Amino acid sequence: MAHLGQLGLLLALALAAYGMVAAFAGASPRRAAWLESARLAAFAVLLVVLVVNGAMLIALLTDDFGVRYVAENSSTTTPVFFKTLSLWASDDGSLLLWNLVLAGYGAAVAWRFRTDRPAGFPVALGVMFLVQSFYLLLVNGPSRPFATLATAPLDGRGPAPLLQNHPLMAVHPPFLYLGFIGFTVPFAFAIASLVSGSQPDRWVEVIRGWTIAVWTFLTVGLALGALWSYSVLGWGGYWAWDPVENVALLPWLVATAFLHSVMLQRRSGMATLWNVGLVIGAFALTTFGTFLTRGSVLTSIHAFADSSVGPAYLTFLTLVLLGGFGLVVWRLPLLRSPARMDSLLSREAALVGNNVLLLAATGIVLLGTVFPMVAEAVFDQQLTVGRPYFESAVTPVFLLLLLLMGVGPLLPWRRGTPGRAWQRLRLPASAAALVAVVLTLAGVRSTGAVVGLGLVALVVVGTGRELVRGVRGGGGPRRVLRGSRRYGGLLVHVGMAVLAAGVIASSALGQEGEVTLAKGETATFAGHELRYEGLQTDRQPNRTVLTVALTVSGDGDELRLDPRLNLYPAASEPIASPAIDRGPVWDLYTSVISLQDNGDSATVRVLHTPGVNWLWLGALLMILGGLLAGWPHRVRRRRPPATAEGRVPPVVVTGARP
Numbered sequence: 001m002a003h004l005g006q007l008g009l010l011l012a013l014a015l016a017a018y019g020m021v022a023a024f025a026g027a028s029p030r031r032a033a034w035l036e037s038a039r040l041a042a043f044a045v046l047l048v049v050l051v052v053n054g055a056m057l058i059a060l061l062t063d064d065f066g067v068r069y070v071a072e073n074s075s076t077t078t079p080v081f082f083k084t085l086s087l088w089a090s091d092d093g094s095l096l097l098w099n100l101v102l103a104g105y106g107a108a109v110a111w112r113f114r115t116d117r118p119a120g121f122p123v124a125l126g127v128m129f130l131v132q133s134f135y136l137l138l139v140n141g142p143s144r145p146f147a148t149l150a151t152a153p154l155d156g157r158g159p160a161p162l163l164q165n166h167p168l169m170a171v172h173p174p175f176l177y178l179g180f181i182g183f184t185v186p187f188a189f190a191i192a193s194l195v196s197g198s199q200p201d202r203w204v205e206v207i208r209g210w211t212i213a214v215w216t217f218l219t220v221g222l223a224l225g226a227l228w229s230y231s232v233l234g235w236g237g238y239w240a241w242d243p244v245e246n247v248a249l250l251p252w253l254v255a256t257a258f259l260h261s262v263m264l265q266r267r268s269g270m271a272t273l274w275n276v277g278l279v280i281g282a283f284a285l286t287t288f289g290t291f292l293t294r295g296s297v298l299t300s301i302h303a304f305a306d307s308s309v310g311p312a313y314l315t316f317l318t319l320v321l322l323g324g325f326g327l328v329v330w331r332l333p334l335l336r337s338p339a340r341m342d343s344l345l346s347r348e349a350a351l352v353g354n355n356v357l358l359l360a361a362t363g364i365v366l367l368g369t370v371f372p373m374v375a376e377a378v379f380d381q382q383l384t385v386g387r388p389y390f391e392s393a394v395t396p397v398f399l400l401l402l403l404l405m406g407v408g409p410l411l412p413w414r415r416g417t418p419g420r421a422w423q424r425l426r427l428p429a430s431a432a433a434l435v436a437v438v439l440t441l442a443g444v445r446s447t448g449a450v451v452g453l454g455l456v457a458l459v460v461v462g463t464g465r466e467l468v469r470g471v472r473g474g475g476g477p478r479r480v481l482r483g484s485r486r487y488g489g490l491l492v493h494v495g496m497a498v499l500a501a502g503v504i505a506s507s508a509l510g511q512e513g514e515v516t517l518a519k520g521e522t523a524t525f526a527g528h529e530l531r532y533e534g535l536q537t538d539r540q541p542n543r544t545v546l547t548v549a550l551t552v553s554g555d556g557d558e559l560r561l562d563p564r565l566n567l568y569p570a571a572s573e574p575i576a577s578p579a580i581d582r583g584p585v586w587d588l589y590t591s592v593i594s595l596q597d598n599g600d601s602a603t604v605r606v607l608h609t610p611g612v613n614w615l616w617l618g619a620l621l622m623i624l625g626g627l628l629a630g631w632p633h634r635v636r637r638r639r640p641p642a643t644a645e646g647r648v649p650p651v652v653v654t655g656a657r658p
Contacts, residue, residue, distance in 0.1 A: 001056070001058055001059040001062075001064055001146075002059070002064075002066065002067050002146045002147075002148050003146075004051070004052075004055045005052050005055040005056055005059075005145070005146035006146045008048050008049070008051050008052035008055065009052055009136065009139050009140050009146070010140060012045050012048040012049050012103075012136050013133065013136040013137065013140055015041050015044050015045045015048060016041070016045050016129050016136055017129075017133055018038075018041055019041030019042060019045065019106075019125070019126075019129040019132075020038075020126050020129035020133060022035070022037050022038035022041065023035060023122050023123070023125040023126035023129055024122065024123065024126040026038055026122045027122040027123055027126075035122050035125075038110075038122070038125055038126070038129070039110040039114065039125070040110075041129075042103075042106040042107045042109070042110035042125070042128075042129075043110065043111075045107075045132065046100075046103040046104060046107040049096075049099050049100045049103045050100060052096060052099075052100075053087065053097065053100050056069070056087055056093060056096055056145060056146070057084065057087055060073075060074050060083050060084070060086050060087060061080065061083055061084070063075075063076055063156070064152075065149070065153050065154070065155070065156050066148050066149055066152035067146060067147070067148055067149075068147045068148060068149050069090065069092050069093055069145050069147070071149060071152070071153055071156040071157065072090065072156065072157055073086045073089050073090045073093065073156070073157070073158070073159050074086045074156045074158060074159065075155050075156040075157060075158035075542070076155050076156070077155075077158070077541040077542040078156075078158050078159060078542055079164075079541075079542065081170075082163075082164040082169075082542075084170075085163070085164070085169050085170055086159045086163075088173050088174070088177075089159040089160065089163045089169075090159075090160075091143065091294050092139070092143050092144070092145040093145055094173065095135065095138055095139050095143055095145065095294075096139065096145055097173075097174070098135055098177060098181060099132070099135050099136060099139065101174075101177045101178060101181045102128075102131065102132050102135060102181050102184060103132060105128070105181060105182060105184060106125075106128045106129065106132060109124070109125060109128060109185060109188075110125065118189075118202060118206045119192075119193075119196055119202055119203075120189065120192030120193050120196040120203065121192070122192075123188075123191065123192035123195050123196060124188040124189045124191070124192035125188070127184075127187070127188035127191050127192065128184055128185070128188045131184050131188070134312075134316050137312075138309055138312060141312075142309040142312055143309050157570050158542065158569070158570050160570075161566065161568040161570065161575045162232070162575060164542070164568075165232055165566060165575055165577060166228060166231060166232040168224055168227060168228040168231065168232070169228070171224055172221060172224040172225050172228050173221075175217055175218075175220040175221035175224060176218065176221035176222075176225070176248060177221075178214070178217035178218075178221070179214055179217040179218025179219075179220075179221050179251075179252070180218070180248075180251065180286045180289065180290070181286075182213065182217060182218075183214055183251060183255070183279075183282050183283045183286050184283065185207065185210045185214070186207040186210055186211050186279045186282070187279055187282070187283035187324070189203045189206055189207045189210075190203060190207070190276055190279040190280060190324075191280075191323075193276075194276065194327035194328065194330070194331045197331065197334060204262055204265055204266065205266075207279070208259075208262055209632070211255060211258060211259060211262075211279075212259065212626055212629050212630035213626075213630050214255065215252070215255045215256065215259060215626060216626030216627060216630065218248070218251065218252050218255070219252065219619065219622055219623055219626060220619075220623055221248065222248060222249065222252060222619075223616070223619035223620075223622075223623070225245065225248065226238040226239055226615070226619075227616060230612065231578070231580070232577065232578075233576075234563075234575075234576030234577065234578045234592075234605070235591070235605075236512065236578070236589050236591065236607040236609070238612070238615065241368070241386070241390040241391075243292060243293075243369050244293055246365050246366075246368070246369040247285070247288065247289030247292050247293060247369065248289065249365060250285045250289065250362055250365060250366060251282045251283075251286045251289070253358050253359075253361055253362045253365070254278055254281050254282040254285060254358070254359075255278075255282050256358055257278055257355045257358040257362075258275060258278040258279060258282065260351050260354050260358075261274055261275055261352075261355050262275055263351060264348060264351050264352070265337075267348075267413060268348055268413070268414075269337055270337050270340075270348065271337060271355075272335045272336070272337045273328070273332070273335040273336065273337065274355070276328055276335060277325070277328060280320075280324035280325060280328070283320065284317065284320050284321055284324065285362075287313070287316060287317045287320055288317055290313055291310065291313035291314055291316075291317050292369075294309055294310075294313065342415045343414070343415040343416065345411065345415070345416040345417070345421055346411055346412065346413060346414055346415055346416055347408055347409070347411045347412065347413050348413065348414070350404050350407060350408030350411055353400075353404050353408075354401065354404050354405075354408065357397050357400050357401050357404065358401070360397050361394055361397045361398070361401075364390070364393045364394055364397065365390065365394070368385040368389050368390055368393070369385075371383070371385055372384055372385055398452075398500070399448070399451060399452055399455060402452065402455035402456065402458070402459060402497065402500055403455055403458070405459045405463070405493045405496060405497065406428055406432075406455060406458035406459040406462050406463070406497075407458075409463060409466060409489075409490060409493065410424040410425055410428075410462055410466070411424075424462075427461060427462070427465065428457070428458045428459075428461040428462030428465070429458060431457045431458065431460075431461040432454040432455060432457045432458040432461075434457070435453055435454045435456075435457040436450050436451070436453070436454035439453060439454075444508075444509070446508040446509075448508060449504050449505070449507075449508035449509065452500065452501075452504040453501060453504055453505070456497045456498075456500050456501045459493055459494070459496070459497035459500075460494055460497050460498070463490045463493045463494050463497070464494055467487060467490050467491065470483060470486075470487050470490075481631055484628050484629060484630075484631040487629075488627070488628030488629025488631070489625065490625070491621055491622075491624060491625030491629075492621070492622050492625030492629065493625075494621055494625075495617075495618045495619065495620070495621025495623075495625055496618065496622060497618070498614050498617055498618035498621060499614070499615050499617075499618025499619055499622065500618070501611060501614050501618070502611040502613070502614035502615030502616075502617075502618060503611075503615060504611070505610040505611030505614070506609045506610060506611045506612050506615070509610050510607060510609035510610060511525075511526045511607065511608045511609075512605070512606070512607045512608075513525055513606050513607075514593065514605055514606070515530060515603070515604055515606060516596075516601060516602070516603040516604075517530065517531070517532035517601060517602060517604070518532065518600060518601040519532055519533070519534050519535075519599075519600050519601065520532065520533075521601075525606045525608065526588075526606075526608035527554050527555070527608075528552050528553070528554040528588060528608070529552070529553045529554060530550055530551070530552055530590075530606065531550065531551045531552075531553075532548065532549070532601070532602055532604075533549035533550065533551055534549055534599070535547070535548060535549070535595065535599030535600075535602070536549060542568070542569075543566050543567060543568045543569075544566070544567040545565075545566055546564060546565040546566075546567070546574070546592075546595065546599070547562045547563075547564045548562065548563050548564070548565075548592050548595075548602045548604065549562055550562070550563070550579070550590060550604070552581065552588065559581060561579040561580075561581060561588070561590050562579050563576065563577065563578050563579040563590045563591050563592045563604065564576070564577040564579075564592065565577075565592050565595065576591050576593075577591075578590060578591040579591075582612075582613060583613070584613060585610055585611070586608060586609065586610050587607070587608075587609050587610075587612045587613065588607075589605075589607040589609060590604050590605070591604065591605045592605075593605055
């Protein structure tokens with residue numbers, strides 16, 4: 001398998017390099033055959049990279065410990081399910097999956113534009129091959145997933161314990177990759193537009209659907225990551241502002257800004273330069289994220305110099321920034337928008353405000369993420385930026401975004417009047433005020449929670465009313481699908497508001513504590529009585545599981561919760577698995593901290609948290625909204641009238657499928 005994999009990687013690199021040259025050469029109308037061969041090369045690269053990933057999978061499943069990656073990330077006692085997931089459990093293997101997803105996007109672009117090809121398509125395809133060549137160079141040089149050992153060990157080390165502790169590992173990384181890598185497509189068409197100097201509105205129409213798809217994938221990945229953190233790590237939270245989490249959030253924020261500002265360009269001819277910058281920025285942030293997480297930078301800024309792939313990522317990131325924004329400067333006269341904003345009381349103004357806030361959030365998160373590394377590099381001091389910084393800086397921006405989400409969709413395009421705006425905002429504003437009053441009378445003392453949940457009501461009532469009007473306006477599902485862009489966006493706003501309600505409630509209204517119980521002893525927490533029934537030990541092939549049996553009673557009900565500690569041979573410390581009683585309003589969360597006296601007593605972390613499941617519901621609504629907004633529309637073709645000489649101009653495509 002090692003020889004097959006290594007040969008496959010070399011062949012894939014040769015094909016990608018050929019595809020890049022052929023695509024750029026095919027930009028000339030006289031070399032159409034070159035472009036067609038480049039298109040075919042995209043499918044060939046996908047096939048070869050698929051075989052390479054299959055070779056690594058077979059090596060993992062057959063315990064081929066002669067392959068170094070298999071020896072370091074699998075073992076004979078690893079269950080088959082987690083052996084399969086070991087394909088992306090470490091950097092070298094995940095780069096194989098990265099190349100597979102990227103090749104899949106390249107083939108999808110080659111297939112989608114097999115006939116109707118937008119201006120700049122050859123250059124866009126060439127840029128995609130260029131990016132693919134970089135990642136194939138990594139796995140053929142600095143990172144060698146199929147490197148072999150001189151002497152194969154009898155058994156491997158197995159995957160990292162945290163990565164074999166929950167089945168969510170099967171879906172969380174692949175969706176993140178689909179989101180991260182997918183930004184290559186909008187970036188490629190943006191670069192192609194700049195190189196060819198084509199009309200800016202054309203490329204925006206082409207990439208809008210792709211960007212929605214990528215945004216939806218990344219939303220799924222982020223939501224699954226939060227769910228994995230909550231369900232696996234045992235600390236009771238879902239977002240720790242960890243650098244790895246932050247770098248996944250950054251391109252999502254910029255892509256969200258683009259999906260809003262692109263409406264300015266389509267409706268009002270504004271923000272052309274801004275949109276190009278956002279697309280290049282989103283791709284640069286994905287590259288920055290891979291550089292940060294795979295270049296050993298997070299381990300230590302000094303470890304970066306010893307990393308084999310870190311300098312390569314940094315070089316590529318520099319080229320992306322210099323090349324992308326250098327082209328923007330070159331095409332500046334073409335990108336200037338003549339349109340101006342007519343009124344601050346308009347949807348255009350709300351979209352501009354939305355972009356400013358999203359970029360402000362991006363800057364806050366980026367600064368908090370890179371500051372410790374800069375401090376270490378410049379002052380040789382190790383610093384940390386924790387949750388207090390992020391939460392205090394992001395919360396005001398977050399509340400203002402909620403306000404704009406509630407107000408913006410209700411404002412008219414171009415120009416509105418205060419009277420008309422109040423007429424549309426009266427009901428949602430009244431709902432917001434009512435929620436704030438009720439929460440205050442109920443004893444909620446957190447100003448942020450009162451204001452935040454009031455704004456959630458503003459968004460849900462205002463946006464929900466628009467959705468209901470659309471559904472009840474006649475035409476049923478067909479009407480919704482015809483207006484899928486608008487209704488999908490509104491559904492995303494409702495989902496975001498529900499998610500925000502979950503974040504606010506769980507952050508401001510939850511209770512947390514620790515209890516130490518001897519066997520048979522009880523303790524009371526948040527109205528629940530917890531009794532420790534004893535410790536159970538289960539020896540499995542790849543781990544030993546210590547289960548703390550808890551009986552929880554309250555409100556006339558009794559249930560059993562079994563938080564665990566998992567002991568893996570390769571782990572120096574036990575890995576906790578929480579037990580959660582999930583409910584529509586509250587979750588009761590238990591996680592074992594430690595055992596004493598051979599399990600005769602146990603210390604357990606207990607959380608009584610409201611709104612956590614609203615967070616998952618909100619994420620689901622956002623994903624459904626993304627799918628609806630990206631729903632493909634039929635391509636409309638308009639044939640212009642014949643000229644005076646009787647010639648018929650070519651067909652003009654006025655809509656494009658994603």
